[in-house]
Amino acid sequence: MGKKKFYIETHGCQMNFSDSEIASSVMIKNNFEITDNPRHADVILINTCSVRDNAEQRARNRLKNLTPLKKKKKDLIIGIIGCMAERIKEQLFEEEKKIDLIAGPDAYRNLPRLIETAAKKSKAINVKLSREETYDDITPFKIENKGISAFISIMRGCENFCSYCVVPFTRGKERSRNPETIIKEAKNLFSKGYREIILLGQNVNSYKWNSGFGFVNLLESVAGISPLLRVRFTTSHPKDLSDELLYVISKNENICMHIHLPMQSGSTRILNLMNRKYSREWYMNRIEAIKKIIPGCSVTTDIISGFCTETEEDHKSTLSLIEEAGFDYAYMFKYSERPDTPASTKYKDDVPEEVKLKRLQEVISLQRKLSHKSNINDLNKTFEVLIEGESKKNKNNFYGRNSQNKVIIFSKQKNYRIGDYINIKVTGCTSATLIGEVE
Ligand code: SAH
Ligand code: SF4
Ligand code: F3S
DSSP states (O other): OOOEEEEEEEOSSHHHHHHHHHHHHHHHHTTEEEOSOGGGOSEEEEEEOOSSHHHHHHHHHHHHHHTTHHHHOTTOEEEEEEHHHHHHTTHHHHHOTTOOEEEOTTOGGGHHHHHHHHHTTSOEEEOOOOSSOOOTTOOOOOSSOOSSEEEEEOEEOOOOOOTTOOHHHHHOSOEEOOHHHHHHHHHHHHHTTOOEEEEEOTTGGGOEEETTEEHHHHHHHHHTTOTTOEEEEEOOOGGGOOHHHHHHHHHOTTBOSEEEOOOBOSOHHHHHHTTOSOOHHHHHHHHHHHHHHSTTOEEEEEEEESOTTOOHHHHHHHHHHHHHHTOSEEEEEEOOOOTTSHHHHHSOOOSOHHHHHHHHHHHHHHHHHHHHHHHHTTTTOEEEEEEEEEOSSOTTEEEEEOTTOOEEEEEOOTTOOTTOEEEEEEEEEOSSOEEEEEO
16 A cells, blocks of 8 residues: 555645645655645645635635545545634534544644544544744645745744734734744755745744844844845734844845835724724835835735725725835735624624725726836846746746846746846836846
8 A cells, every 4th residue: 555645735825835835744744645636635635714705715615626526535534724724613514514624723733643533534623723833843845846935934823913804813822933943944945956035924023032033133044044045024014114124134135125015004094993003104104214225125015995984085095105105016905804803893894895896996907007117117127036947938938036026037048047046137028027138
């Protein structure tokens, strides 16, 4: 008998992708083999997201597509893991009759035991949240092994309790990971040929190991591994974005000039209802500090349209702040009420669906213009690009990113390989990509 096989698929944010690498590592240590084909699997794990209702619907639809596989393989175990498992807990066994296993984000060490339980046709569930778990001794198994860019989780959980958000409930208390294990993992990845590390956390800039070692120290330590290693991080909360951090980015060539700074709304009244702990003015002050301290830095954001009580005037404030900040890119969402969040218990989800949609469309079309403008602004500039791979559309082209996190496509060059740095001059663009040639 060969090894048992597992298939894992991931929905949601980068933290979830990073968690799937941890869950996979646990499975492989316990004698399972990974497969990218659910038909070959003995265990199927769906790592889920609860941040908006449509994310949960997507997971349920995937489940509908995958459960028929049980007809052919009656011992097949299907597990829901991650944020949706944590939010709905054992009730999920009632709602989705075909699942065998439920594991929350802090229960991945337990997966082999849960699988044993499920194999005996007993209910296998662990949704305990931990105050300490950081999986710091587990080397993540790289599922999409492109070999150039890797995530490293540096903290887990969130205690900001933005009123619309489920994450504090699905991920629990904030805890930072031992920096020695982070640096060791980064060094190890670099020695295997990785050239970019993305430090991950729901709120990376509140990373704190002890009073003498915080996020800025960690960032400098990782950047210090080699000048050939790029360092990125996400997500920053505007309330914690210090000038000190900005100076560290500007001082270190290999800390990338890109900050993802979710704004959510341009109306201070709405920001207060959202419990974001900053005002429109504070947010704009941070944008100005970025532009001043790190000239050429790109800024991207997240925006929610149609939050409880949002008026046309609030919406206009959002549009005007988007314009003032001049984002290079944005992720834009329509407010989705999440059960048991502070907003769902305190406020009415009173913006009609069609108004939410209309406002979201206006936000998207404004941002599209700004993204295009930002790309046009890069024409004739030369950037150092880390070559990440072969372009899918044209095998004669490479693609890579500049420090600002923009994708640049250019024709393949003799003597240059994936993982190398190359200077590329931008000669053209679309609203989504830059096109360039070797300088
Ligand atoms: N910790 C990060 C990311 C959280 S989830 C942060 O604080 O920015 C990513 C984005 O999803 C959020 O920034 C927010 O814009 C959006 N989001 C979260 N909850 C939402 C909800 N209930 N409805 C719509 N969008 C939501
Ligand atoms: Fe959610 Fe706010 Fe925490 Fe981000 S900072 S995960 S939006 S509660
Ligand atoms: Fe979704 Fe959980 Fe991430 S709710 S956004 S997968 S932390």
